[in-house]
Amino acid sequence: MSNLTPATASFIDNLTLSDGTIRDATGRYLTEPRGRWTGQGIVLAPATTAEVAHIVKSCNDAKVGIVPYSGGTGLVGGQLMHDGPVPVVLSLERMNAIRANYPSENVLIAEAGCILADVQTAAADVNRLFPLSLASEGSARIGGLLSTNAGGVNVLRYGNARALCLGLEVVRPDGTIWHGLTRLRKDNTGYDLRDLMIGAEGTLGIITAAALKMVPQPANIGAAFMAVRSPSAALDLLAMAGAHFGDGLSAFELIHRQGVDFMSETGVDVRMPFAEQPNWSVLIDVGLPKGLSPDEALTDLFASAFAEDLVTDGVIAQSDAQRDALWAVRENIPEGNRRIGSISSHDISVPLSHIPDFIAQGMRALAEIGDFRINCFGHLGDGNLHYNVFPTAGKSRADYDHVREAVKTCVHDLCDSFGGSVSAEHGIGRLKVSDLEKYSDPVKLAMMRSVKTALDPVGIMNPGAVLR
Template identity: 50%
Template sequence: MTLLDQVCSIVGPGNVLTAAADQESYLEEERGLYHGAALAVVRPGSTEQVAAVVKACAEAGIPMVPQGGNTGLCGGGVPSEDGRSVVISTERLNRIRAVDAVDFTLTAEAGCVLASLQQAADDAGCLFPLSLGAEGSCRIGGNISTNAGGTNVLRYGNTRDLVLGLEVVLPDGQIWNGLKSLRKDNTGYALQHLFMGAEGTLGIVTAAVLKLFPRPADIQTALVAIPDPDAALHLLGRARRASGDAVTACELIPRIGLELGVRHVPGVRDPFDAAHPWYLLLELSSSRPGGLREALEDLLAAAFEDGLALDAVLAESGDQRLAFWRLREAIPEAQKKEGGSIKHDVAVATSKVPEMIRRCTVAVEEALSGVRVVAFGHLGDGNTHFNLTQPVDADRQAFLADWGRMNRIVHDIVVEMGGSISAEHGIGRLKVEELAHYKAAVDIDLMRRIKSAFDPRGLMNPGKVVPPLP
């Protein structure tokens, strides 16, 4: 019996895709940077089926590529071009196994779409706070495997901070059951943390116990025009103190980001009468009704007096709040309409964000005439999407060919400032060489040892995250 025959007997012939047309959406990376090939795309319907497929592939020496919603931005979820791998999609693992409003937990399978988990929590009077642009299509297993960030990290942490327990199929087909809802468990190594951020290189996450929180009863949102990122930093500190640390999100938006959104994305408009150099999207929330509006108004009144705010609009309805968020979320979409975009997902200490933006902007503008810096993102947790849009009328491919040089310029500055070259998007295939360049030798050695211990033959998502031996 061939491997494909074995796999068909496990999951059913209809869930083993071998035709090129059927595989297409599983093989291309979100931004089109990579287009792989696969022996087959397999769609198991249970943890036991995942384990049986993995065991069959392992015994045949066939590489495996776990995949969730395939919304990643670093090529971590697509196979290589050699066509030897089997893609194992978790899309059919889409059951919510339990929602517990007493323990404030939700147990879900890896293929559940993030938005469906948010809705299930809301239906139970709770909040699952992980939120990002792809939440309508990304899957929780992929969020866990990349340790996704998003807009609420300031208040609730990364995905790693929202997971209590995991169920994982190991590279040899064994099932590790760490699916616990305990808030405290000091019985040795916290094994679940090894799989969060590992991007499927150590095993396939099949289910998770997730933390829930009380559903907010009061949400107040403001879009504030500011003179510079330094003002945004001061406003953030004041907002945290004035609100009893109820700041949920704090997003920095440059003028060029707003202009691109208005130009290219339907429904996005500038709510101000005059143009301003920078904007801050500030959101406060509490499970207690009332009180935050007054705190926000007082905060902004003092900010106007001190020159930290130039203008402000407070959301008067849920629709207006969503419009503010649409303005922020439209930036990556709008950049695509302006040609090539070289992206940097970097982090420094929050206090250093303004300095990092200034230094990196000067450096890239000196290196490439006409480049347009679009620096935006999660000021509250120090994560900036320092994106570079091609010069007007430049050749797109010629600009993108400069990706490596621009990376080195920006990443050198970020690392010198004690920062990270990957804040929330992961390493995948895109940043393996960059990781090898910047990571300390002892760190790389430890990563290789862990990978070898879990996956000695290197069959689980090969070529991703862990730099190969030179």
């Protein structure tokens, strides 16, 4: 701990918790999934909201920064502070209880350290569904998911994390506790502080618990892979699927052949749905009421789409195991990407009707910078693309260090020109602070800074994240 500032050292010396949970800040607390960032800090792991409040108040009094740490799965550096005065890394991992479950209300109360998969299990135990679902659900925690307003594969039907939360318990920067764990679905008593905290990435307070919405389990679920002629055809198929299934359409994922080729190239063990992988395909997932057959409904959709020349081939799951196998293709695309190593990864969204033009113009614009492999995939149903740029075969991402910034600027400028967002679901963190400043409305930024100053006047909450 020799690198601590005097303020932090004095703070640690005077801090007392029920079991002295001061941990070495090593390993997972100081790294992030892509390996581009490392952090610093002293890790504290409180077990109760009262302990969180004690830590936060002590930090505020000593002017010591706090970096909230959830599951560590964030991709924009929000959980790491790599320079400046050494902060306290506040981990909520010990606050992992399901405090209450109200199946008749479709609500459960979960502490911020609950792993998403455990919340899904708690809902399933009472024959309900907590529909937030993403690749890191085995390690991502509720506090971080709400703080980044996480998305995932079911946003099309159920919305982002924000739409799945009714109330919050939050420790404010001065150490006071906002007891906002309401289970009400209608409450117009003043400003919506819940929505202010969700998506704030720990810069306005520490979420310690949440009242989360559950939904009934769909009676019948099904999935299909369909080969489409182009991104434009995929959009037409999305509209057709919406007409066929209505609210029963749960997910609609766009997949480019490059992602499948990466899995084959790097030995990711996944069974591919087609003998000859098409350039573009979509994964469709549905959840239908009792008495409706997903198999028949998806077959009808394929027949209609084939007649309109939108699709050329299809595979429809005939069992839960086959559905899982189809989803395994989509869920392992990020692993293939990781093994290749991207030059620059982009979490973007553009208006749905502009997606085909964005994809075509992006390829042409990047070709003017250099020779790349592009893996464009993601949640077409809500306009969120993961548009990632990779080295050509035989080269590494280090060979492209000199053009990485140009690649990112090219993609983000094009996204902005289409009226899109350069952060669809991953947040701003520290990686995209300059992007937020470049592409946001100045009035929006001024309002955000006013809120930050009002709620965190000392500036201890996740300093350097989102705003600087």
